[in-house]
Amino acid sequence: MxxxxxxxxxxxxxxxxxxxxxxxxxxxxxxxxxxxxxxxxxxxxxxxxxxxxxxxxxxxxxxxxxxxxxxxxxxxxxxxxxxxxxxxxxxxxxxxxxxxxxxxxxxxxxxxxxxxxxxxxxxxxxxxxxxxxxxxxxxxxxxxxxxxxxxxxxxxxxxxxxxxxxxxxxxxxxxxxxxxxxxxxxxxxxxxxxxxxxxxxxxxxxxxxxxxxxxxxxxxxxxxxxxxxxxxxxxxxxxPHTLTVAGAVLIGDDGRIFSCRRSQNESFAGGWEFPGGKVESGESIKECLVREMDEELAIEIEVGNPLGIIRKSTGPFVLEIHAWSCKQISGEIQLSVHDASRWLDLSELQDAEWMDTDAELIPQIINSLSN
The missing domain is CATH 3.40.630.20 (Peptidase C15, pyroglutamyl peptidase I-like)
Incomplete structure (x- = not known):
């Protein structure tokens, strides 16, 4: 009570x-x-x-x-x-x-x-x-x-x-x-x-x-x-309130993985991350990622499998971040809330610069994609 x-x-x-x-x-x-x-x-x-x-x-x-x-x-x-x-x-x-x-x-x-x-x-x-x-x-x-x-x-x-x-x-x-x-x-x-x-x-x-x-x-x-x-x-x-975020691990035809840097006018400016965003009430992870990739990158994607998940308390929330593999099926990438992007080999993920929450997901992502 x-x-x-x-x-x-x-x-x-x-x-x-x-x-x-x-x-x-x-x-x-x-x-x-x-x-x-x-x-x-x-x-x-x-x-x-x-x-x-x-x-x-x-x-x-x-x-x-x-x-x-x-x-x-x-x-x-x-x-x-x-x-x-x-x-x-x-x-x-x-x-x-x-x-x-x-x-x-x-x-x-x-x-x-x-x-x-x-x-x-x-x-x-x-x-x-x-x-x-x-x-x-x-x-x-x-x-x-x-x-x-x-x-x-x-x-x-x-x-x-x-x-x-x-x-x-x-x-x-x-x-x-x-x-x-x-x-x-x-x-x-x-x-x-x-x-x-x-x-x-x-x-x-x-x-x-x-x-x-x-x-x-x-x-x-x-x-x-x-x-x-x-x-x-x-x-x-x-x-306790759960804020659920979905991250797209976008994998190119050559196996490299896409990431992008937040623009200076965005929160956490300058941080490198996987694209994605907050899951709206009633949305599934797949529905969120399809919507977010259209809004953030102007591309259509096919959502694959879960690669990792972390949960952490942050202020009034339990922050829950899901990383899923994705594949681009149409459109050309256009940055809207980011000002730079990069494609990384799987072997480069661990040592690359990341925002803290994304960095915590990297070991799980590497393990999932290596098996």
């Missing part, structure tokens, strides 16, 4: 209810959710796409009701910073949960919105529930619009939400980099600042997954639909 801290806010402004509190109340009564987490691309060693849901996970909910004011925005951060035990539902845990999911109301939203960024800025169009109204016009001179004085201009979520399998969700969502400048953003900023400054880790040794989800009012989307989304999102946050 994995514990998740879920927070929701009181009603504020002209709102008589707050969907974030309604979701929290529902899950407070439920206590434990059992759900099979969604996951991004994953393939078997034979290259077949695996089911889009993993093994069932049990989530025990720890609920905090937040007031819409400075005290509410600081509650979770202060508990983390002071190493106090967090109390919820007459239970307690220390030093921290395995994920923090803040919920808030977005009156103008038609669908839920995942917030990837919190900004170090307050600019309230209305007063919060304590009467506090910090605005860029009235408080700018004393630098009071900053949430964390002399802090960074923004904080990124500690979860790789851009890789969230949105198309597998029970309802549509939006991805946002603007959480506003009211108490929702203030809460998110304070919590992320505490998590990052303390380098808090989860049980998988990842930076503690922390995310903010804005929800539309119940008049626009039913409570049960939004509860299910929160369960899906929380289950994804607390499980």
């Amino acid at each position: 994995v514990n998740v801290l879920l927070t929701g806010f009181d009603p504020f402004g002209s709102n008589s209810a707050n969907i974030s509190r309604q979701v929290c109340d529902y899950l407070r009564k439920k206590g434990i959710s059992k759900i099979s987490p969604l996951h991004s691309s994953k393939c078997s060693e034979k290259g077949a796409a695996l089911p889009s849901r993993g093994s069932e996970v049990e989530i025990e909910w720890y609920i905090e009701d937040l007031s819409v004011d400075e005290a509410g925005s600081s509650l979770v951060a202060n508990n983390l910073l002071s190493s106090r035990i967090i109390h919820s539902r007459n239970k307690q845990f220390t030093p921290h949960p395995q994920a923090i999911l803040h919920l808030g109301l977005c009156s103008e939203c038609e669908v839920p919105r995942i917030e990837l960024v919190a900004t170090n800025k307050m600019d309230f169009k209305i007063a919060d529930n304590s009467g506090r109204q910090i605005s860029s016009t009235s408080c700018a001179e004393n630098n009071l619009t900053q949430i964390i004085q002399d802090g960074p201009s923004k904080w990124a979520s500690t979860v790789p939400a851009k890789y969230f399998p949105r198309h597998l969700l029970s309802i549509p969502i939006e991805i946002s980099t603007d959480a506003g400048t009211f108490v929702c953003n203030e809460t998110y900023a304070r919590t992320l600042d505490a998590v990052t400054s303390l380098s808090i880790r989860d049980r998988l040794n990842r930076q503690l997954p922390t995310l903010f989800l804005h929800l539309p009012p119940v008049e626009k989307m039913s409570l049960l639909k939004q509860v299910k989304l929160v369960e899906e999102l929380a289950a994804w946050m607390v499980t």
Whole structure:
């Protein structure tokens, strides 16, 4: 069982209810959710796409009701910073949960919105529930619009939400980099600042997954639909994510093997690698390689056999790289995301320059092609 801290806010402004509190109340009564987490691309060693849901996970909910004011925005951060035990539902845990999911109301939203960024800025169009109204016009001179004085201009979520399998969700969502400048953003900023400054880790040794989800009012989307989304999102946050990459070991008619160098405007610029890319959700290795070779090299290929596979933890992911033999059947190679290429004899692979992950595959590739 994995514990998740879920927070929701009181009603504020002209709102008589707050969907974030309604979701929290529902899950407070439920206590434990059992759900099979969604996951991004994953393939078997034979290259077949695996089911889009993993093994069932049990989530025990720890609920905090937040007031819409400075005290509410600081509650979770202060508990983390002071190493106090967090109390919820007459239970307690220390030093921290395995994920923090803040919920808030977005009156103008038609669908839920995942917030990837919190900004170090307050600019309230209305007063919060304590009467506090910090605005860029009235408080700018004393630098009071900053949430964390002399802090960074923004904080990124500690979860790789851009890789969230949105198309597998029970309802549509939006991805946002603007959480506003009211108490929702203030809460998110304070919590992320505490998590990052303390380098808090989860049980998988990842930076503690922390995310903010804005929800539309119940008049626009039913409570049960939004509860299910929160369960899906929380289950994804607390499980390890596999990022599957397929590499094409393109073998010419003369037996030499193709590799290419990443362009200067690409990530890992200047690194030599086998062409290929990330396997999309639902894709097999073969389907991915056919697509990637068309996109990267403008050629049509025939995919052969698996030559090697490595798995390694890297940040929030388990990176899984599959190398497969391939043969060009039509087209002329045209580089798009690479700026140089080379053809190597099998005997040259071991001593050639490679990116680290590709270098780890070389012994397996040599062994497979030698037998």
